[in-house]
Amino acid sequence: MNLKNPVIRLPPERIPTHWINLAPYLGYKLPLISPKSLKPSGPEEALMIFPKGIVMQEMNFEDKEIEIPKDLREAFFYANRPSPLHRAYRLEKHLGIEGDDIKIYYKNESVTPTGSHKVNTALAQAFYAKEQGIKSLATETGAGQWGSALSYACALVGIECRVYMVRASYQQKPYRGILMRTYGATVMESPSEKTEIGKKFLAEDPDHPGSLGLAISEAVEDTVVNNDTTRYSLGSVINSVLLHQTIIGQEAKMQMEMAGDYPDVVIGCHGGGSNFAGLAFPFMVDKIEGAKPDLEIMAVEPKACPSLSKGLYAFDYGDTGHMAPIAKMYTLGSEFIPHPIHAGGLRYHGASMLTSMAKDKGFLDSSIHFQTEVIEAGITFAETEGFPPAPETNHAICEAIKQAKEAKEAGEKKVILFNCSGHGFFDLSAYQAYLDGDLVDFEYPQDKIEEAESKLPQIEGF
């Protein structure tokens, strides 16, 4: 077999001491806009909703580095950090690119307790909540990846967690809900009887399947009603979450250095933007500062929801229900409901503000794939590297394989690095659909973009 050790590990003392804040590198100073007044909203509103430590980070446009509190840094030990970097020798062999001309590396975030990168920000948010004396965090979850991570983090830190889980998902993916309850979280099928908005929807339809937007509304209502004890927690999109994820890319840089390499291309799948940014931003800094002008940075989206690839760069509502702030981002329109692809985590209509500005300034590219080719890539990965990744993650793998094949055909050298953001043990129904020949492809209807443009909120002064 002639195998080489594919795993590059960092010792625990090299867990990063700071997060990297991309805002000052981009000159990002855009405000969040209140969906009610259509005017910039100050920190007062945010402090009602989020822990103070999170709000401070969200609005920090100055500091390029933000220190990670010592206790939190040590909590990462428990989340199996530093996560390993792997050289994908067996995938390379399968693609016929043995040797060192084309190399594929991946950062393996699937090793965290709940199986994805979401734990990185969940621990940070739980930490800042605990520090402030907050007793509970409320959140929503769709497929359950984020709800699991926050439930775990709250158990570790020692605060309560209430998760509003979209009813259709709760029933289709019962294991995710059980996992959260195993960590001691309270899990409500949304719409629930616990909130006024939940009751309203249940009165209209007792079998309401729920939606992510509705679950957000319930979690925010819970936060406002129980404001003496509770704050709200969000798993992606906002600046502070992207900040927390930059430990991924910082570790990967150190590990690539240990391997004696620097990537020619950095690849991440892209939904709300947090796993992509987590890996990409620390490398992007080298590109922005001119040290690595030719570095390619690639955000990979589903053809069914190509926010960065086909969207508008404009101020838009962050959610379908128009309760969350308005922000400047790439968007397909806040009313766009993507087809029900298996990569539920990539079905967001927008993109994070920082990723959007980086794209607008030319610091990253994006590409799109159909879900059948994406799951095919996941099967190739499982057969060679040993485990089935999450359907979201498979978008990055699909792109990595495509680029490796193209480099081989062109006779080029290339070092490819992608983020393996999570495992797919709770998402095997996507694989089943493929293996049984039942997987259907969806493509964004481009003619909808004009309608989206007509419905953008009109924000003045920015």
Add this chain to the structure above:
Amino acid sequence: MNLKNPVIRLPPERIPTHWINLAPYLGYKLPLISPKSLKPSGPEEALMIFPKGIVMQEMNFEDKEIEIPKDLREAFFYANRPSPLHRAYRLEKHLGIEGDDIKIYYKNESVTPTGSHKVNTALAQAFYAKEQGIKSLATETGAGQWGSALSYACALVGIECRVYMVRASYQQKPYRGILMRTYGATVMESPSEKTEIGKKFLAEDPDHPGSLGLAISEAVEDTVVNNDTTRYSLGSVINSVLLHQTIIGQEAKMQMEMAGDYPDVVIGCHGGGSNFAGLAFPFMVDKIEGAKPDLEIMAVEPKACPSLSKGLYAFDYGDTGHMAPIAKMYTLGSEFIPHPIHAGGLRYHGASMLTSMAKDKGFLDSSIHFQTEVIEAGITFAETEGFPPAPETNHAICEAIKQAKEAKEAGEKKVILFNCSGHGFFDLSAYQAYLDGDLVDFEYPQDKIEEAESKLPQIEGF
């Protein structure tokens, strides 16, 4: 929070170079007995069924160490070996035993690609099959842990895998079957139309739910019918499988040494015996040779299936269908069907030959627990250490917690080490049953032991 790094890692070059063979330490020389002739069976019959490398190991009663082939040792890199040893600081804190008087360590085998220790022997068996030019391995699986591990190993080594999965399990735990197919394995619901015995049972009952014994029969028939290309693979019980698992305990010894400790008690859950033996045998050698005479070694069983704790030490059939060899072991009788507890991997009526002899010679003890207390222990573990273990594994955790509490009450010092043999991501229905208050306890009906004794095969000369 004041956290300390709980993870003790070995560098990859310290993956063991040899397996430890307990047979010569015990003076074990007992034959396997043919269920047809009731006489000792030679290697010829075994060579029809198993790869040659496995048969040689199965009958090696002389060598205390058996070298691990270099390529196989390197394949362990891909299975995330060496696996980490954890100090369970957070579990200790929860139990109120902070400090260093009572310490709890666990070896974490859940980090393998398919989530359990089974991968260790699956890789070895696939390796020896490949070396011999065998094209396919056939096997059976109940809950699917073993089928997943062998499917993975065959994909890594590059041979085919055919898994006969008990129909009831296939339908109750669909994700396990999908996982195997994702690795490229062919998975049959057993009884299947692929074998004569399968067809026979299907003719009698087209909806036959299957059984582990029947699935074994199908896999063995497949092996015999396709003997030019195929051999059979078994996931526990036999000497060679226990041998392969001894890398667990060897790694743990090195890691305990790095931590500056040696255990007072080594704990593993016990079904067929392989995860227990894997951790315990390398430590047991110290006890047998007199270096650690006071070392306590504890096999933990379900109250519903207490083979070592309540069984007879006698020659008995290895399977319900009386097709597998007869061996001397602790047994509850080959016709005993344990209650349907969630820890399906601990529902074997017997125990491995080596573990049985070690128990008979006083080198190990056993204890028993109800499944509610076992799942409770798993929830405590998830809330503190971060992930829900397999229901089987929770037996070891339950015992570790019990011993820690007893030591605390007695004011004793104690170093506890247990094997965390696998995660429970595919077994969350056990947690759901507990959380919903639906979990029922079962206890072995001790009055059945006389019936079992009356049905033992009569073997002469040993």
